[in-house]
Amino acid sequence: MEKNISQNGAPNPRRSFLKSSGALTAGLLLGSTLKAADTFHINGSAATPAILGGDPVRRAAWTKWPIWKPETDEQRVVDVIRSGIWSRASVVTEFEKEWAAALGVKRSLAVVNGTNALVVALNQLHIKTGDEILVPPYTFIATITAVLSNGAMPVFVDIDPDTYQIDPAKLEAKITPRTKAIMPVHILGLPADMDRIMAIAKKHNLVVVEDACQAHLAEYGHKKVGTFGNAGCFSFQNSKNLAIGEGGAVVSDDDAFMDRCFSYQNYGYPYGTMAGVVGAGSTMQGTKVRLTEYQAAIGLSLLKRLDAETTARNNNAAYLKSQLGGIPGVRPYKLYDKVTRGAFHLFPFRYSEAAFKGLPREAFLKAMRAEGIPCSGGYTVLNNQLFLKDAFESKAYQNSYPKEQLNFEKYVADNRCPENEKLCKEAVWFTQNMLLGPKTDMDDIAAAIARIQKNADKIKLAAKT
Incomplete structure (x- = not known):
């Protein structure tokens, strides 16, 4: 993104x-x-x-x-800039609480962009090399990038031609022993069929990560999208309905999961239920994708x-x-x-x-x-893009998947989605x-x-x- x-x-x-x-x-x-x-x-x-x-x-x-309305929007941002506290601190925490409240969800974690929100969520739901993730073909590249970033294999499931969303009727045919998650994308800001998706996930013991990067405040059955699955992910990139320039968030009601996400996005340092090891440094392999204070200030102004x-x-x-x-x-x-x-x-x-x-x-x-x-x-067709071939040729994929599964021509044929192509x-x-x-x-x-x-x-x- x-x-x-x-x-x-x-x-x-x-x-x-x-x-x-x-x-x-x-x-x-x-x-x-x-x-x-x-x-x-x-x-x-x-x-x-x-x-x-x-x-x-x-x-x-x-x-x-x-x-942008200077008379109502600027003071909060100016105050942050003048404070000299620009790295993550209390304003980011305030934004996270306000975003969670807007969605009716328990916890929110702000990160640098929607792409990394997806990466963090998948990682802390233990998606790893060798796993398969069911994804729609009608989406932005970031959905697939997040899967590849965790070493997993995207498996494309065709769309409903009327709603443009992943078609629940086609999900089960794509499930294999390697399938670990379903990743519905509420593309264009139009909600996917979450009742059927969640029922299939429960039946097959799969986790659900909702890519709601384009779906701020959208609702399915009066419940905000992004709050149905194990995690929901949002983007605050400049074009989005809540625009910060760049930014993203992971949301969930699962405290242990959210504590792991917080730890992972902050070098793996202990946090919440991840704390407790006396004198220890990082407790997991992590990264650094923290949001800044002035980005959060923009978000708080526009969220109103x-x-x-x-x-x-x-x-x-x-x-x-x-x-x-x-x-x-x-x-x-x-x-x-x-x-x-x-x-x-x-x-x-x-x-x-x-x-x-x-x-x-x-x-x-x-x-x-x-x-x-x-x-x-x-969008154009995704399942034949060369970034997939590049990932499949890496040592990580070569050492983790059967050779026939990494044959790019076969992969493209197996993942064709005719409705999406139309x-x-x-x-x-x-x-x-x-x-x-x-x-x-x-x-x-x-x-x-x-x-x-x-x-x-x-x-x-x-x-x-």
Whole structure:
């Protein structure tokens, strides 16, 4: 999660997209909330698309992200800077308590980023070389990096095509004697089916680590995601719904586990139930991924707005989904019946090239941007990425797994996820900051899509000439 590059070394489309869409200042359109049809009339859905020389649907700026209000947000940070106490101390502890309270969980441990939150949690649940972890293919690379960092083997389980989440119906077929954990990812801030996942984990005696890095305050059955499994992990990277720049957290109700995590992220020094050896130094092999005081101060300032912002995202997401439902070729996300709140770190839908008269998705995205609507095609396929091959060729993996399991071509074939491959070709994303404005912002998005749909054949023809 640290660099603006993708798995293959090219510019990271998610980070570049987040940066471009979040760099604009907030702007409100005049007038009350309008129905999509009215907005289409005002903006001229039948008019020439911007990419063909017409006026764009939108010229106004989008809500800037992160939102920073000097009058309410700066004093806490300034106080920390002036104190000279910048390494982990009381402010980090305060942030951990506030984050745990926001989730309704007993304990929270802040670390340097969401990636390392996952690394620490897996490590202290005793995931090690030789173990297999069931993971979804539709996720950011950090999910898989955390598994590899602990010497374990990621086993990809295909997605539910409607919700984009790991499909519980496909989990048990992937379980082997080496399987030790399930790692559901509440990707895009949309909750996974935790009832079925937890039931399968209990049946097979597997631990569950929830990657909730994009799912701040999302709920499944009125319970916050990240609090169902043995551990939940969050990210506070700059694009996230709670933005600190970098940062992450592990949460759990298990005191012994959390004490081990604290010890591990602080050189293995004794802590809590890990203490008790007189005169001893570190009691375990550890690392150093502590959060700083000024990062925690930023988090405490912004946490005060997170609940209201989450409500705004949910309201706008529901409205935008209703506006898109009647446009041919647009298939919005679906939430599981027990989802009571989304985080909507991203608003996704599936794009049908055929329904847009054969207009390729990349041409659609380009046309949308010309209309003043930032958008992205999202993730690419993960299970064939060369970082996996690099790990498998290391001595640690060569000495711990059967040779046939490390055959990269066989691994890629065994871990193919057809539904995910389709989604990677069809997905379109809007970032969470775009859901923080008035409903008229949503009308602009719908109007742009409708305009492109109506003129898809002209756009396609122009792209060929």
